[in-house]
Amino acid sequence: xxxxxxxxxxxxxxSSISIDITSGIDDTYKVYEFHFINIHPSHAGSSGxxxxxxxxxxxFDQLGITSTAVRAYQQEDDSGxxxxxxxxxxxxxxxxxxxxxxxxxxxxxxxxSGILRLYDPSNTTYVKHFMSMTNTTLTAGTKQDIHxxxxxxxxxxxxxxxxMSSNTMDDGTIKMFGVS
Amino acid sequence: xxxxxxxxxxxxNDTTVTFTTGIDATYKEYEFRFVEITAGTSGGxxxxxxxxxxxxxxxxxxxxxxxxxxxxxxxxxTSLGLTYDGSYDQSNDAGDQVISAAQHTFTPECAxxxxxxxxxxxxxxxxxxxxxxxxxxxxxxFYQKNYVAGYIDQTSPITRVQFGMSTGNIKDGFxxxxxxx
Numbered sequence: 001x002x003x004x005x006x007x008x009x010x011x012x013x014x015s016s017i018s019i020d021i022t023s024g025i026d027d028t029y030k031v032y033e034f035h036f037i038n039i040h041p042s043h044a045g046s047s048g049x050x051x052x053x054x055x056x057x058x059x060f061d062q063l064g065i066t067s068t069a070v071r072a073y074q075q076e077d078d079s080g081x082x083x084x085x086x087x088x089x090x091x092x093x094x095x096x097x098x099x100x101x102x103x104x105x106x107x108x109x110x111x112x113s114g115i116l117r118l119y120d121p122s123n124t125t126y127v128k129h130f131m132s133m134t135n136t137t138l139t140a141g142t143k144q145d146i147h148x149x150x151x152x153x154x155x156x157x158x159x160x161x162x163x164m165s166s167n168t169m170d171d172g173t174i175k176m177f178g179v180s
Numbered sequence: 181x182x183x184x185x186x187x188x189x190x191x192x193n194d195t196t197v198t199f200t201t202g203i204d205a206t207y208k209e210y211e212f213r214f215v216e217i218t219a220g221t222s223g224g225x226x227x228x229x230x231x232x233x234x235x236x237x238x239x240x241x242x243x244x245x246x247x248x249x250x251x252x253x254x255x256x257x258t259s260l261g262l263t264y265d266g267s268y269d270q271s272n273d274a275g276d277q278v279i280s281a282a283q284h285t286f287t288p289e290c291a292x293x294x295x296x297x298x299x300x301x302x303x304x305x306x307x308x309x310x311x312x313x314x315x316x317x318x319x320x321x322f323y324q325k326n327y328v329a330g331y332i333d334q335t336s337p338i339t340r341v342q343f344g345m346s347t348g349n350i351k352d353g354f355x356x357x358x359x360x361x
Contacts, residue, residue, distance in 0.1 A: 035360070
């Protein structure tokens with residue numbers, strides 16, 4: 001397996017409402033990976049969600065997603081310590097942005113990192129599978145989010161958008177790789 | 181770019197395997213891959229710690245999660261399904277982080293998997309990591325995959341990483357370190 005960095009790394013600049021990748025997603029690769037490194041929100045808690053949606057070229061809120069959502073979390077005071085299904089964070093054929101990270105703290109040292117894999121986005125026969133796995137610093141703890149599902153379109157996916165649930169992405173890096 | 185192999189370790193009854201060079205600002209992600217890791221002592225679980233500068237204590241505070249998917253491969257065995265492994269997470273503790281199930285010493289038992297460490301050279305952020313390690317265990321007849329994630333509560337650059345066993349030595353196997361970029 002080889003990864004090829006496509007384009008340049010996308011850096012949040014402190015005023016980023018979203019990072020949209022609108023080129024480079026085509027039939028060159030069957031698998032695309034998006035790597036997130038130290039995504040740092042301007043606001044914490046429920047506002048500290050990193051979300052994504054895809055597009056066939058006609059906007060980022062058009063495509064239905066059905067997904068599963070699992071999280072594990074643990075607090076620094078040893079409360080928590082569990083893994084569970086997050087019914088409030090999955091989707092059932094809805095066209096919302098899908099959660100990548102949730103509850104990121106916004107203290108200076110807090111952030112979220114992880115990966116999203118998108119399978120065969122250029123295919124015009126099948127729905128588009130994806131899987132993501134991220135880790136975030138909560139206000140005083142850690143949380144791993146594991147999501148998977150499909151984008152319910154048989155049209156080719158050509159664009160992808162990442163944004164915070166509200167406010168801005170103050171810092172962080174997003175890289176897109178083709179997998180061969 | 182992509183994956184660049186930076187170092188390979190082949191433990192042979194070693195208490196620890198340590199990567200002390202090559203972890204710097206060159207890459208924002210480092211991935212360690214474990215191939216056919218075997219324990220020298222029954223009950224050994226693969227562990228992970230890190231350190232800064234030239235320090236050698238490997239006692240960085242971590243807050244971590246650890247859950248497992250467990251399946252018996254014996255008709256008389258019990259599959260535990262998906263459960264949280266509260267005995268092997270950490271809450272701002274400085275212990276060695278367990279990232280696998282316990283092995284016995286019966287061939288062909290072994291562990292394989294990976295650990296990704298995010299931006300160890302950052303001097304702003306704590307250091308995230310995620311690991312997935314599967315163990316084929318023949319004595320109690322199960323396969324178990326552990327999902328371990330969390331952060332090293334350290335904003336200084338992490339420069340070295342150490343793997344070991346919770347008891348005894350790493351008998352055999354390969355550990356590869358890659359830069360991802």
